[in-house]
Amino acid sequence: MCIDNTADSWLTxxxxxxxxxxxxxxxxxxxxxxxxxxxGGSSNHFDVAxxxxxxxxxxxxxxxxxxxxxxxxxxxxxxxxxxxxxxxEAPARLGPWLRQRTRWFKGWLQTWCVHMRQPRRLxxxxxxxxxxxxxxxxxxxxxxxxxxxxxxxGLVMAMANGxxxxxxxxxxxxxxxxxxxxxxxxxxxxxxxLCIIGLKxxxxxPTAWILSLTPLTWLLLSCxxxxxxxQFATAPYTWEKTDHGLARTSRRGTQMTQAxxxxxxxxxxxxxxxxxxxxxxxxxxxxxxxxxxATTKPSDVPPAPGTALGRARxxxxxxxHLGGLRFDxxxxxx
Numbered sequence: 001m002c003i004d005n006t007a008d009s010w011l012t013x014x015x016x017x018x019x020x021x022x023x024x025x026x027x028x029x030x031x032x033x034x035x036x037x038x039x040g041g042s043s044n045h046f047d048v049a050x051x052x053x054x055x056x057x058x059x060x061x062x063x064x065x066x067x068x069x070x071x072x073x074x075x076x077x078x079x080x081x082x083x084x085x086x087x088x089e090a091p092a093r094l095g096p097w098l099r100q101r102t103r104w105f106k107g108w109l110q111t112w113c114v115h116m117r118q119p120r121r122l123x124x125x126x127x128x129x130x131x132x133x134x135x136x137x138x139x140x141x142x143x144x145x146x147x148x149x150x151x152x153x154g155l156v157m158a159m160a161n162g163x164x165x166x167x168x169x170x171x172x173x174x175x176x177x178x179x180x181x182x183x184x185x186x187x188x189x190x191x192x193x194l195c196i197i198g199l200k201x202x203x204x205x206p207t208a209w210i211l212s213l214t215p216l217t218w219l220l221l222s223c224x225x226x227x228x229x230x231q232f233a234t235a236p237y238t239w240e241k242t243d244h245g246l247a248r249t250s251r252r253g254t255q256m257t258q259a260x261x262x263x264x265x266x267x268x269x270x271x272x273x274x275x276x277x278x279x280x281x282x283x284x285x286x287x288x289x290x291x292x293x294a295t296t297k298p299s300d301v302p303p304a305p306g307t308a309l310g311r312a313r314x315x316x317x318x319x320x321h322l323g324g325l326r327f328d329x330x331x332x333x334x
Contacts, residue, residue: 012091036126
């Protein structure tokens with residue numbers, strides 16, 4: 001999974017970094033360790049018989065893919081990552097982003113509660129490693145977002161009282177210091193590091209500057225988590241849909257445009273060098289036999305791939321495949 005409309009806003013840039021860390025680093029690492037994956041995104045592929053055997057999707061879970069990933073693991077199936085990319089559109093405005101993250105947190109809460117109804121059975125099904133992975137990836141993800149503002153509020157109150165909590169002799173101050181330091185180190189630094197590694201793998205490292213907003217991101221995630229907790233108690237099955245088709249930019253579209261421009265430049269250079277072949281036109285039916293006879297001349301034998309004519313023919317084949325630029329009789333048309 002990869003965000004395509006990265007340049008739409010600062011939120012989409014953050015989304016790009018998060019997806020890079022999640023799908024290119026974190027989930028890939030879980031798969032390599034043969035640990036259960038909390039599935040997500042719009043690029044999951046299942047064997048239909050297997051899907052039916054485990055009960056398919058939970059119709060009441062608003063992140064049914066995360067729940068499904070856990071059930072696959074509990075039934076003894078292994079989930080792997082595919083070396084391919086599915087491009088997705090991220091919300092560019094705060095309102096849609098908040099509603100989407102609220103649904104995600106609520107779904108993870110549902111998934112955690114459902115599977116933790118019988119903790120011993122869950123431990124037996126997933127094994128110790130899978131059990132710990134589930135607690136961290138699903139339950140811990142929600143818990144960290146919920147308690148983060150409490151840590152910040154405690155730190156602000158402690159600082160307002162005139163002493164840094166990490167130098168306090170009181171037990172409460174020491175606990176607060178440890179909790180806040182753990183939140184910063186595990187939350188801010190770890191998530192930022194995963195995103196940086198993912199962005200590097202994607203060739204998007206110049207976007208990493210957006211991670212300077214990680215503290216703001218965590219506050220927004222906390223808002224979404226508390227909103228999700230309220231909905232979990234009052235409207236657990238409400239599904240806040242995310243509107244799509246609103247992207248203003250497309251990184252993939254830009255890359256395709258650049259590729260077509262480079263291809264047009266190549267065709268123009270071949271034409272200037274008089275190396276562009278006169279491609280045969282499709283003959284009409286009444287003259288097909290005559291045309292075939294005429295095309296048996298030595299000059300019309302298909303050129304070798306390494307020659308200029310061969311490269312030009314390859315260009316034409318690529319153009320036909322792309323449905324873009326075409327050239328006939330030394331004329332380049334758009």
